[in-house]
Amino acid sequence: MSSVPTEATGSRSTAETARVRHGDGGPSPSLAVVEAIADLAGVEATELHEAGVVLYEHVDPDALNALVADRSDVDVSLTVAGYDVRVGPESAVARRSRD
Numbered sequence: 001m002s003s004v005p006t007e008a009t010g011s012r013s014t015a016e017t018a019r020v021r022h023g024d025g026g027p028s029p030s031l032a033v034v035e036a037i038a039d040l041a042g043v044e045a046t047e048l049h050e051a052g053v054v055l056y057e058h059v060d061p062d063a064l065n066a067l068v069a070d071r072s073d074v075d076v077s078l079t080v081a082g083y084d085v086r087v088g089p090e091s092a093v094a095r096r097s098r099d
Helices: 029-041 045-050 061-068
Strands: 006-007 017-021 076-080 082-087 091-096
Touching: 017 029, 029 045, 029 061, 029 082, 029 091, 061 076
Parallel strands: none
Antiparallel strands: 006 017, 017 091, 076 082, 082 091
């Protein structure tokens, strides 16, 4: 799995939520999104595209980073390939979409 620490809710095989902290020497906000989704999908972040998830097909990673990084007043929500994602000032949280 990912080398970035995540916090999962539920057992490893049935986790419904994954949280990856970003900034402060950690990954960028967009990479935190990728890491969180990869954790839920059960794949390495570098293999996420093989699972059919390509972040830049849903959002511009550079724009997301610029919008969220070093900001305490921004909270972005989006849906990425069946995952509901919230990117806040400190972390990215991914949940399996209930739709």
